[in-house]
Amino acid sequence: MNTSDFYFDLPEELIAQVPLEERTASKLMVLDKVTGEIQHKHFYDMITYLNPGDCLVLNDTRVIPARLFGAREGSGGKVEFLLLTRKSEKDWEVLVKPGKKARIGDRIVFGDGILTATIKEIIEDGKRIVTFEYEGIFEEVLDQLGEMPLPPYIHEKLEDKERYQTVYSKHEGSAAAPTAGLHFTKELLEQIKEKGVHIAYVTLHVGLGTFRPVKVEDILEHEMHSEFYIIDEENAKIINDAKANGGKIISVGTTSTRTLESNATEDGVICAGSGWTNIFIYPGYKFKCVDRLFTNFHLPESTLIMLVSALAGRDQVLHAYNEAVKEKYRFFSFGDAMFIK
Known part of the structure; x- marks a missing residue:
């Protein structure tokens, strides 16, 4: 299977640069993975596709101003830093620009000395291990000095940093938002609960690799990045009970999907735990836990469109994407949504 098998023509003007004023006002394409039938709705209609006893699974990671x-x-x-992975209390793996000049022992000063960093180790591709020095709480220093790391295809400045966070974000650690969740409001989540739908939370800290293009023609040669996930006992039980009672497991986003499928047994049972996952889901993959999926529209030839194609079929997904282009859906992080049922 080749990377070019997942190409579609995307006009640049369809890449959403700013979020809509109302989170739930985005368009929602509903794709039936069995028949291929497509419906055009709005995200606030999504509740009609959920049934009592189903379980909606959300990724509650929070983006840091990295x-x-x-x-x-x-x-x-x-010098510009992009924080990637926390290695210890004060040590981080970072992406440095310009990378070639970042040598071991160099000290970088941020915010007139509020924060300093010493380069400890050279990894590759501009990546370095650094030790930060500061007074007080690192997260508070970061909130004061850092900027939100918006994806490279977004060129507009974000006025409200919270619009790149889900309303249920809780555990800090992501370099990018789990964007399918950006469409939800607290009011919509309450309506979902009132309908008798269970809500479970998992945590997967989204890494920079989520934007990494597939550079090989044979997709089997692509090396996935690793991301850290956590599923606690309470939420594992919510998911397992729903599945055992015949409810559908409905994942919100590719990050929630990868977390569940990384952790599930062959029988689809979710075990509480944490770890690193580099699962690569592409057509031919047999889903163990996830039945349905809310997701945004992804880049051509990306691992994300490959995951969606694994659930709904490559031909049906590409047809749906071409339909989305024709109907002028908004693409990527601040774009419109798709529901695969």
Whole structure:
């Protein structure tokens, strides 16, 4: 199976640059994975596709303001950091620009010395391990100095940082938002509960690799990035009980999907636990836990459109995407949504 098998033509003007004023006002394409039938709705209609006893699974990770702008101590040269993975209390794996000049022992100063970093180790591709020095609580320092790391295809400045967070975000650690969840409001979640639908939360901290393009023609040669996930006992039980009682497991986003499928047994049972996952889901994959999926519209030739194609079939997904282009759906992080039922 080739990467080019997942290509579709996407006009640049359909890439959403800003979020809609109302989260639930986005369009919703409903795709029947059995028949291929397509319906055009709005996201606030999504509740009609949920039944009592179903379980909606949300990723409650929270994006950290992971982009930092500083200066090299001594020369004053500008340096940009993007925080990737926390290694210990003060050590982080970061992406540095310009990377070639970032040498072991270099010190970078942020915010007039409120935060400093020393480069400890060189990894690859501009990635470094650094040790931060600061007073107080790191998250508060980061909130003061950092900027939200919006995806590279978004060129507009985000006025309200909370619009790149889900309303149920809780555990800080992501470099990117689980964007399918951006359509939900607290009011909609209450309506879902009132209908008798169970809501469960998992945590997967989304890494920068989610934007990494597939650079090989044979998709089996693509190496997935690893991301850290957590599923606690309470939420594992909610999911398992719903499935045992005949409810559908409805995943919100590819991140929730990868978390569930990484953890599920062959019988679809979810076990509480945490760890790193680099699961790569593409057509031919047999889903163990997830029955249905809410997701946004993804890049051509990306691992995300491959995952969606695994659930609904490549031909049906590409047909749906071409229909979305024709109907001028908004694509990517701040774009419209799809429900695969």
